[in-house]
Amino acid sequence: MLRMLSTARPARRRRGRPVAAVGRGVVLAALAVVWPAAVSAQNPRPAPASSSERPREEAKSGRQPEKPAFDVVEATIPELQGALSTGRLTSVQLVDAYLARIRAYDQRGPRLNAILRVNPRARAEAEALDAERKAGKVRGPLHGIPVIVKDNYDTADMPTTAGTVALAGVVPPRDATVVRKLREAGAIVLGKSNLHELASGITTISSLGGQTRNPYDPARNPGGSSGGSGAAAAASFGAIAYGSDTCGSIRIPAALNGLFGLRPTKGLTSIAGIVPLAHTQDVVGPLARDVTDLAIGMDAIVGPDPADPATGILEGQPLPRFVAALDSGALRGARLGVLTTSFGRAPEDEEVGRIVRAAIDSMQAHGAEVVDVALPGVDTLVRRAGVIELEFRFDLKDYLARVPSAPVHSLDEILERGLYDEALDASLRRRDTVSTPDSPIYRAALARRDTLRALIVQAMDERHLDALVYPTMQRKAALLGEPARGSTCQLSAHTGLPALTMPAGFTADGLPVGIELLGRPLADARLVAIAYAYEQAMHPRRPPPTTPPLVDGRAPAPLAWTTTTRAGPATATVAFSWDPTTSGLSWKLRLTGAVERVYAVTVDRVVGARKGPVVARLAGPDMTVAEGTLTLGPALRDDLGAGRLALTLYTADAPLGEARSPLVLPDRAGAAQ
Numbered sequence: 001m002l003r004m005l006s007t008a009r010p011a012r013r014r015r016g017r018p019v020a021a022v023g024r025g026v027v028l029a030a031l032a033v034v035w036p037a038a039v040s041a042q043n044p045r046p047a048p049a050s051s052s053e054r055p056r057e058e059a060k061s062g063r064q065p066e067k068p069a070f071d072v073v074e075a076t077i078p079e080l081q082g083a084l085s086t087g088r089l090t091s092v093q094l095v096d097a098y099l100a101r102i103r104a105y106d107q108r109g110p111r112l113n114a115i116l117r118v119n120p121r122a123r124a125e126a127e128a129l130d131a132e133r134k135a136g137k138v139r140g141p142l143h144g145i146p147v148i149v150k151d152n153y154d155t156a157d158m159p160t161t162a163g164t165v166a167l168a169g170v171v172p173p174r175d176a177t178v179v180r181k182l183r184e185a186g187a188i189v190l191g192k193s194n195l196h197e198l199a200s201g202i203t204t205i206s207s208l209g210g211q212t213r214n215p216y217d218p219a220r221n222p223g224g225s226s227g228g229s230g231a232a233a234a235a236s237f238g239a240i241a242y243g244s245d246t247c248g249s250i251r252i253p254a255a256l257n258g259l260f261g262l263r264p265t266k267g268l269t270s271i272a273g274i275v276p277l278a279h280t281q282d283v284v285g286p287l288a289r290d291v292t293d294l295a296i297g298m299d300a301i302v303g304p305d306p307a308d309p310a311t312g313i314l315e316g317q318p319l320p321r322f323v324a325a326l327d328s329g330a331l332r333g334a335r336l337g338v339l340t341t342s343f344g345r346a347p348e349d350e351e352v353g354r355i356v357r358a359a360i361d362s363m364q365a366h367g368a369e370v371v372d373v374a375l376p377g378v379d380t381l382v383r384r385a386g387v388i389e390l391e392f393r394f395d396l397k398d399y400l401a402r403v404p405s406a407p408v409h410s411l412d413e414i415l416e417r418g419l420y421d422e423a424l425d426a427s428l429r430r431r432d433t434v435s436t437p438d439s440p441i442y443r444a445a446l447a448r449r450d451t452l453r454a455l456i457v458q459a460m461d462e463r464h465l466d467a468l469v470y471p472t473m474q475r476k477a478a479l480l481g482e483p484a485r486g487s488t489c490q491l492s493a494h495t496g497l498p499a500l501t502m503p504a505g506f507t508a509d510g511l512p513v514g515i516e517l518l519g520r521p522l523a524d525a526r527l528v529a530i531a532y533a534y535e536q537a538m539h540p541r542r543p544p545p546t547t548p549p550l551v552d553g554r555a556p557a558p559l560a561w562t563t564t565t566r567a568g569p570a571t572a573t574v575a576f577s578w579d580p581t582t583s584g585l586s587w588k589l590r591l592t593g594a595v596e597r598v599y600a601v602t603v604d605r606v607v608g609a610r611k612g613p614v615v616a617r618l619a620g621p622d623m624t625v626a627e628g629t630l631t632l633g634p635a636l637r638d639d640l641g642a643g644r645l646a647l648t649l650y651t652a653d654a655p656l657g658e659a660r661s662p663l664v665l666p667d668r669a670g671a672a673q
Contacts, residue, residue, distance in 0.1 A: 072097045073236045073549045076290045077145055080239060084133065084144055091126035091133075091144030091188065098146050098190055101547065102237050104555040109581030110218040110546035114231035116151045116209045117158060118191040125188050132186075141296045141323075143186030148232045148241040151192040151209075152199055153179050153284070154273035158189075162275040163197040163206030166408045166419035173404065176273025177308070178242065178284050178301045185300040190238050193228030197421050198396070199244060199277040200428065201225060202252050202484050207421040211480060214256060215544035216511055217634065220477040221484060223253035225277075226287065230257040233287045235547040240288045240297045246277040246388060248472075248489025251501040254287050255472035255514020258503045258541050260294045260531055261287040265522050266496030267313040268320070270305035276395035278388040280310075280446070281493050289541060291502075291532040295322035298528070317522065325525035330533035332367030336360070336517075337465040340372050341379060342488045344474030349486060355513045356471045359504035359540070366537045368530075373468065375459055378452065378491075385448040385494040389430065394437040453495040457520060466526060472501045472514035492518055500527040503540040510545075510634030545637065546581050555581050565661040568653030569594035572601045574618065578665065583637055587618060588627040595624050599650040603630075604657065605639055606646040611657055615645070641665065 070080070070089040083089035099118065106115050119125075129144040149155070152162045154172040161167040174180075179189065194209035196202060204212040204227025214222040215235045222231040226243025230253025233241040243250045245263040254261025262285045271282045286297035299322050304311040338360060343353045364370045393411050400406045408414055411432045420428060460468070474486030492499035497518055504515035519527045534540070548556055558579040565572050570593045577586040591598055601619040605612035615636060619626045632640060639645050640663060648660040 070094070070097065071549055072101070072239075073547075074289060074543050075236070075239070077141060077239050077293045077296050080145060081141060081143075085138075091130045091146075092123060094144065095122050095126045095146055095188060095190065098236070098238055100550055100553045101235065102191070104550055105215075105235055105547045105581065106237070109555050109579075110215060111213060112215055112218065112222075112231045112235060112547075113210055113212050114193055114222070114228040114235065115148070115191045115237060116161070116163065116194045116228065119158060119189050121157060122146065122188055122190050129186055129188065139184070139186035140300070141185075142182065142300055144188065145186070145239045146188045146190035147182060147297075148191055148193050148229055148238040149179060149182075149189055150195050150226050150229050150241075150243045152195060152244055152275035153192070153242065154275075155179055155189060155192065158192060160192075160275065161208050162199065163195045163209050164414065164420055165207045166414045166417070167406065168208055170403060170405050170407070172273070173402075174273065177270040177305045179273065181301050181303070182242075187300070191232075193226070193232050193241060193243075195228055195243075196225035196249075197424055198428075199225040199246060199249060199275070200392070200424055200431075202227075202248060202487060203478070203480075204228060204231075204253075205421055205423050207419065213480070214477055214511075215546050216256075216258065217477070217509075218546060220479055220511070221256070223256035223473075223477065223484070225249040226253045229287050230254060230259060230261075233257065233259055233289060234544050236289075236543070240286055240293050242284060242286055242297070242301075244271070244274055244277075244282055244284045245489075245493070246281045246283075247386070247493040248487050250283075250285050250287060251472050251489060251492075251499060251514070251516060252484075252487060254501040255503075255516075256477045256512060257287075258506075258512035258544070259287045259289060259501075260291050260503070260535075261285070261501045262294060262298060262524065262528065263492050263499045264298070264302070264524050265313075265498045267308075267310035268498075268522065268524060269301050270303070270308040270311055272305055272307035276392075276399055278391040279395050280387055280391065280449075291528060291535045292323070292326060295326055295528055295532075298322040298524070313522070320522065320525040322525050322528050325529045326532045327529045328533050328536040329367075330526075330529035331363055331537065332533075334363075334368045334466045334530055334533075335464050336363065336368050336370050337373035337460070337463055337468045338370060339468045339470040339491075339518075340374055342470035342474075342491070344471070344486055346474075349474040351507055352471055352474055352476060352486075352513050355505040355507065356515045359515050359534075359538070360469055362538055363534055366533070370469075371463065371465075373459065373463065373465075375455065378455065381448050381452040381455070382490045382494055385445055385452055386490060387442065387445050387449075390434055390439070390442045390445065391437070392431045393434050449494050449496070453497065453521075456491070456495055456497060456518070460520060466523075467517040467519050467530065470516055470518075471504075472516040476507050476509075476511045476513065488516065492516075497521060498524040498527055500524075500531055502531045502534060505540065506542075508635070510638075545634075546583065548580055558586075559666050561664070561666050563647045563661050563663055565647050565649045565659050566593075567649045567651040567659035568597065570598050570649065570651050570653070572598075572619075572647065572649045574601075574647055576663065578640065583632045584629050585632055585640070586627075586629040589618050589625060591619065591624045594651075597652040598623075599652070599655065601626075602648045602650070602657075603663070604646050604648045604660065605644055606660065606662065607644055611646075611648075611660065614648075
């Protein structure tokens with residue numbers, strides 16, 4: 001079929017051996033060599049940029065970026081650290097490499113629109129961290145590594161907007177706790193990602209950032225509300241990305257972008273300095289292409305924080321150590337309960353359900369014990385235990401009161417002045433009608449959450465389960481402008497229990513599908529271990545097709561070739577041009593000879609010697625020249641790369657399409673696959 005934009009391609013082979021292909025002992029040994037124990041917070045981080053600085057292109061500053069010495073596409077953090085530690089790569093070069101990808105694909109090519117703001121001081125921070133490394137100071141696994149954070153994370157050197165024009169220039173007085181921890185660990189905040197405005201939805205559209213697109217199919221949404229982080233991580237705009245999750249906002253983008261994403265146990269990470277949606281449900285965590293990266297990203301941010309009372313659950317508890325928990329054998333003997341009621345029953349849900357069931361079968365084949373589980377009464381409790389509608393208005397007001405430069409002070413002001421995207425009108429107005437932060441309805445919802453959590457934990461105890469398993473989304477990513485349906489986000493959000501999403505597979509049209517594991521309180525590291533073992537066995541991720549490796553710092557140029565076919569005295573000559581970043585197949589046709597005998601010129605699908613159906617008509621009767629652009633859907637994109645499309649000439653001499661020539665892409669390794 002022909003569609004707006006394309007989707008999947010086969011995975012590209014990376015240089016060297018991916019970390020996912022080696023065992024836990026090898027990974028830990030490699031990490032121990034690459035960096036020493038993390039340096040304490042006495043190590044000063046690079047000086048922040050002033051609030052007046054704004055991002056700008058390297059060309060505008062007159063400074064030429066250093067030529068990257070390393071291909072960052074799908075590169076893991078240990079691979080990056082290995083290159084940094086051996087001198088093959090500097091952090092400055094790493095920043096330049098990621099910025100080049102952002103320039104190539106965020107507002108060009110597939111126009112992902114994932115990055116709301118680039119840190120203008122990223123290069124200077126990289127230089128300072130390179131100097132530390134040269135002096136023998138390596139803070140830890142994130143030293144000199146560029147990361148992306150969602151733009152509801154407070155940053156004292158850049159505006160924090162939550163995607164709304166109401167806060168477009170607001171610079172908070174201090175970093176969020178998680179941002180401070182990342183910087184102390186040596187991470188470079190390369191940029192801030194777009195989000196569904198005020199984190200209030202799951203398709204990632206905002207009045208300040210616009211609509212973010214899915215790199216597997218830019219005609220579809222990337223999930224939300226952390227959709228900018230999801231798209232950025234999938235497209236290798238940074239080593240790892242961070243988001244927030246109130247009800248699925250990490251897990252849904254992870255599912256729809258072929259990523260691993262963890263919603264931690266409520267209180268394991270601090271939400272101090274995060275623009276709130278609902279403080280009793282908000283958590284922060286990473287989205288990553290690789291489980292080891294996810295583990296590194298979690299180790300950097302966990303811990304108690306006096307500014308977030310929810311982290312009090314950690315008092316007297318040993319902190320989980322995620323990298324240390326990685327275990328390629330974790331599936332053996334793991335007991336997984338398939339939550340059958342969380343699978344969709346509509347026809348639109350069937351494909352995702354089959355893919356998730358197949359992933360569960362694979363885990364069982366690699367040693368997991370799998371049982372179906374039904375939990376009577378859970379669905380009713382889940383529907384009545386949410387508090388976003390009851391907390392948002394008051395949480396936002398409290399946050400704005402702590403930001404002296406904020407030009408608005410309440411949701412009511414934002415609505416009154418029209419400082420929001422129209423797509424949020426109904427939900428924001430509904431949430432603005434709540435009259436009090438404390439009410440019998442609110443207290444009843446909180447009580448149901450306690451009941452729900454106890455019921456889930458009891459069920460897992462009785463069945464000796466490590467996790468409950470179900471689809472993250474019951475349906476594939478929706479087209480832009482259409483509602484996103486099928487979320488199963490509430491179970492984790494309403495209980496505070498940890499949940500991890502991982503890639504389950506791909507739909508027939510190349511869209512990623514996610515499978516979710518729900519665990520016990522503070523058993524987050526166990527979920528990560530299971531995900532690691534699953535990744536080792538299945539290697540389920542493949543990169544998006546619209547953001548291929550750069551060529552000399554730029555998106556690869558379109559491939560051009562000419563195909564000719566003849567039928568009797570008539571000849572059709574077509575000049576084709578294929579752009580893998582937009583899935584655009586442009587063509588210019590010229591008919592010569594007995595053109596009056598031509599019925600049609602088409603592109604047909606051909607499998608072996610057998611002609612398939614017409615997939616695109618290029619010209620009809622009485623046409624001698626024509627041109628246009630076809631935007632290939634994923635199936636046709638794959639057919640083009642595999643040589644299953646042919647230029648076909650229908651004439652009085654060959655009325656059944658006998659005259660055809662295959663479309664053969666020029667030989668540029670991986671360019672169109």
